[in-house]
Amino acid sequence: MESQALLVLLLFVLVLSIFLGFELINKVPSTLHTPLMSGANAISGITIVGALLASGGEGTFSSILVGTFAVFFASINVVGGYLVTNRMLKMFKKK
C-alpha cells in the first residue's frame, strides 16, 4: 500500500480506538480502579509483538540484541501484569 494511504488508515484506527477507550472505561466503579489499571497495563505489553519481530526477524546483531531486550521487558509486563491483576480480582468477593 502507498505509505500515505497506510498512514491515514493507521491514524483512523488510532482515533477511533481512543474514543472507544473513553466510552469503555468511563463508568468504572472506584473499587476496581487498581485492577483496571494493572489490567490495562498488561494490555500495553502488546508491544511484545513488535519486540518478537525485532528479536527473531532479519536484522543486524545489534538490532536483534535490542529486540531481545524488548522481548524480555515486554514479557515481564504481560505475564506479571495479567497474573497480578488476576490475583487481585480473586480477592474481590461479595458476601
Next chain:
Amino acid sequence: MIAFFQSSIFVNLAYIFASILFIFGLKMLSSAETAQKGNLVSASGMLIAILVTLAQNEIIAYEYLVIALIGGLIVGVLASSLVKMTSMPELVALFNGFGGIASLLVGVAEFINPSSTTLIQIIAISFTVLIGGITFSGSLVAFGKLSEIISGKPLILFGQRFVLSALLLVALLLVFELIISTGLLNISSQAILFILIGVTLILGVLLTAPIGGADMPVVIALLNSYSGLAASSAGFVINNNVLIVAGALVGASGLILTNIMCKAMNRSLSNVLFGGFGAATASSDGSGQIQGEVKPITAEDAYLILEAANSVLVVPGYGMAVSQAQHVVRELGELLEDNGCEVKYAIHPVAGRMPGHMNVLLAEANVSYDVLAEPDDVNPLMETVDVCIVIGANDVVNPDARENEGSPIYGMPVIEVDRAKTVFILKRSMAAGFAGIDNPLFLKENSRMLFGDAKDSISTLVSEFKS
C-alpha cells in the same frame, strides 16, 4: 496448511480477533462480577497475538527470543506472586516502566535495522522513544518514591521549569533533525537517536521528581496512560493495528483515571505536575487560628462507645496500608456487625498511593465489596452515623476543604466525617498530613484522638470486644 497460518490475511484477522478480546476484556473489567473473567479474556487475546506472531515466517531465528521470553516469564511470575498487596503501587509503577522501555527498544531496534526507514517510521520511532523514555524513567522514580528508596517529598530543583522546558525543546529539535536530517549537527543519525534517548530519560526524572507522595495516584494513572501511548506509537513503527488499538485503549483508560484523580483533589493536571503541592508554601493562611484542644481517648473508652453504636463508618487512608491494619479492621467490622451495628467503609478516590489502593487492601482482608462506599454515597447520611473511625487518613477528611477558603485544599471533595456524632481518629502523632497543612478536624468538639499504631489500637479494640 502451515502456509495458511503464515499468510498475512490470517495473521491480520487474528490480530483483529485479539483486539476484540482486549475490548471485551476491558469492558468486563468495569464490573466486579465480571472483572476476573474479563482479565482472562484480555489475556487470551494477548496469547493469540503472541502465538500468531511467533508462527509468522518473518521470524527466522528463535534462540534469542525464546530465552528472553522464558526470562520474562520467570520474572513476571515471581514478581506477581511474591508481592505483598500493600506494595501493589510500586509493582504497578514498575510494570508501567517495563512497558515503556519495551516500546522504546522496539523503536530503537527498528531504527538501527538497515532494511527499514520510511519517513513515517522515523517520525513514529522518534515519538515512541520520546514517550517510552519518559514512561520508563518516570516510572522508576515513582517506584523509588513508593517503595521509599528515595524520599517521597516533592523535590523541587532550582529553575526546574526552565530546565524542563529547555530539555523538551532540545528533544523536539533532535526529533526534527532525525526527520529532516539537515546535517547541521554533523553527527550520525544513530548518535542523535541515542542523545534523544538520554534527554527523554532525564525528562522523565524531572517530571516525576517534583511530585509528592500524596499525588502519586495521579502520576501512576498518567504513566499508565503513557505506557499505552508508547505501545500505540510503536504500532506506527511496525505498521501494526493491534498495537495501535491496544495501546490507544490503555492510553484512554489511563487518561480517564488521571482525570478522576485530579477531580477528586479539585486540582488541574498541570497543577499536580508542576505545582509542587505541599513543598514549602502550603503550611498556613495565618488567618483564623484554629480554636480548640486535642482530646485523646483510650482504646478502652473507645470500645464502650463502639459497643453502644448502631452505625459505624470506617474511613481508611494510607496509614492503614503502612501499619498493615486491614485484617484487624475487617475483624473489628465483623465483631461490630455481630453486635447489631451497621458497618460501612468510605473510601476517597485518592486515599492511598494509587487509584483504588484502599479497596484492594480491604478486599485482601476479605471485606465484601458492596460495603465499600464512595464519598458521595456516605456524605448525605453522615448525621446518622454514630461513630466514624478514621484510620491513617488526613487530608481526605479535612473540614478546611469546605470551611476555609484560604486553605490550599479548599474545594476538594472530602468525606465529611466531622458531621458524624463521634469521630475517632487513629493516628501516630499530631503530625500534619502529606499536604503539610493543619487539620481542624482533630480539634472539633466531637473528635477523639486514639494515638498509636493503627494496627495495635484496633487489635486492642478487637480484644476488648472478645473479652
